[in-house]
Amino acid sequence: MSFSMSYAAMFFTPQIISTIFFDGTQVVMILTIHWKI
Numbered sequence: 001m002s003f004s005m006s007y008a009a010m011f012f013t014p015q016i017i018s019t020i021f022f023d024g025t026q027v028v029m030i031l032t033i034h035w036k037i
Helices: 002-036
Strands: none
Touching: none
């Protein structure tokens, strides 16, 4: 059980980090465009 949980964490964590990073860059781009306008 512990092994499968750590395996799932290793598998899902990069996806979660990339999703948060992608959403963060989207927010920054939207704010930058908003400030330029």
